[in-house]
Amino acid sequence: MDNSVLDALICPVCGLEFMEVLSGETALKCIDGHSFDIARQGYVNLLTGHGTKFTHDSAAMAAARDAFLAGGHYRELADALAATVRGALDAAGAVGVSTGGPAGRPEPRPLVLDAGTGTGWYLRQLLDRLDGAVDAIGLDISKFALRRAARRNAAAVNLVWDLWQPLPVEAGRVDVVLVVFAPRNAAEFARVLKPSGRLVVVTPRPGHLAEIARPAGLLGIQPDKEAALAAGVEPDFALESSSPVTIPLRLDPDDVSNVALMGPAGHHLNQRELDRMVAALPAWTDATAQFTVSVFRPR
Numbered sequence: 001m002d003n004s005v006l007d008a009l010i011c012p013v014c015g016l017e018f019m020e021v022l023s024g025e026t027a028l029k030c031i032d033g034h035s036f037d038i039a040r041q042g043y044v045n046l047l048t049g050h051g052t053k054f055t056h057d058s059a060a061m062a063a064a065r066d067a068f069l070a071g072g073h074y075r076e077l078a079d080a081l082a083a084t085v086r087g088a089l090d091a092a093g094a095v096g097v098s099t100g101g102p103a104g105r106p107e108p109r110p111l112v113l114d115a116g117t118g119t120g121w122y123l124r125q126l127l128d129r130l131d132g133a134v135d136a137i138g139l140d141i142s143k144f145a146l147r148r149a150a151r152r153n154a155a156a157v158n159l160v161w162d163l164w165q166p167l168p169v170e171a172g173r174v175d176v177v178l179v180v181f182a183p184r185n186a187a188e189f190a191r192v193l194k195p196s197g198r199l200v201v202v203t204p205r206p207g208h209l210a211e212i213a214r215p216a217g218l219l220g221i222q223p224d225k226e227a228a229l230a231a232g233v234e235p236d237f238a239l240e241s242s243s244p245v246t247i248p249l250r251l252d253p254d255d256v257s258n259v260a261l262m263g264p265a266g267h268h269l270n271q272r273e274l275d276r277m278v279a280a281l282p283a284w285t286d287a288t289a290q291f292t293v294s295v296f297r298p299r
């Protein structure tokens with residue numbers, strides 16, 4: 001558990017700070033005595049006792065997402081994301097990434113919050129590309145996803161949390177909030193960001209994987225998704241830039257099956273339907289992934 005990141009967190013029960021976690025300790029405790037177990041894999045469930053009405057990603061959905069991303073199909077998106085985050089940190093004057101601080105003094109490390117971190121693949125790619133020069137928090141409501149994220153990003157603090165609840169993070173502490181295909185709680189993102197911080201959002205564009213929408217049973221992307229995104233965060237954020245990322249893909253039947261399972265459609269698919277769909281696919285299916293990476297500045 002990275003104690004410098006813990007310093008930015010607050011107890012979701014009482015709002016007070018957490019105590020340092022010493023090596024060998026198996027719980028995260030606030031100064032008022034609220035205690036949250038650290039799971040064997042290293043993540044912490046802060047939602048304990050709260051319950052939640054959201055359908056989280058299942059173990060099968062997390063496994064499919066991991067298998068597909070590990071295939072490297074979306075590496076170009078990870079590159080674009082890392083370049084965007086680096087630019088946002090530079091623009092914000094966050095030290096520690098590409099600039100050096102005064103010799104002999106420990107520099108404050110920029111803090112990235114990955115909202116809806118899933119299996120942590122994009123965060124891992126980002127940390128690798130920034131040479132580990134940032135601290136990170138990963139939040140997700142699915143413990144199945146977080147088990148993988150916590151193993152993958154052991155240096156980050158990974159928390160089971162519902163993004164629609166007030167975030168367990170102090171105001172004005174975060175340099176970049178990253179949201180890759182996950183819910184956007186604009187008011188809370190604005191609260192936890194520094195005034196110089198940035199919100200970086202990845203969304204699919206209309207036409208994303210259209211070639212396999214039918215066989216993979218993908219839910220359609222609303223054509224005005226970008227306008228909806230801007231409008232959704234509008235009261236709290238102003239759009240600073242928006243760049244398309246287009247990736248031609250060549251997918252085998254397992255890839256198509258993983259794409260179907262890993263997205264929102266995965267909540268509704270049954271294995272028999274999926275097996276029938278996969279059996280009917282050709283050896284290779286060409287498709288085009290279409291994303292937008294948007295940067296927003298707090299108003």
Ligand SMILES: C[S@@+](CC[C@H](N)C(=O)[O-])C[C@H]1O[C@@H](n2cnc3c(N)ncnc32)[C@H](O)[C@@H]1O
Pocket residue numbers: 054056057065115116117118119120121122139140141142145161162163164179180181182183262263264
């Ligand atoms: C499509 S996945 C994207 C995961 C990851 N960013 C990636 O691209 O690999 C959406 C993620 O959002 C999480 N999620 C959905 N609703 C959530 C909520 N209310 N609070 C926290 N996480 C949520 C899901 O569990 C899932 O891991």
Ligand SMILES: [Zn+2]
Pocket residue numbers: 011012013014015016030031032033034
């Ligand atoms: Zn507490």
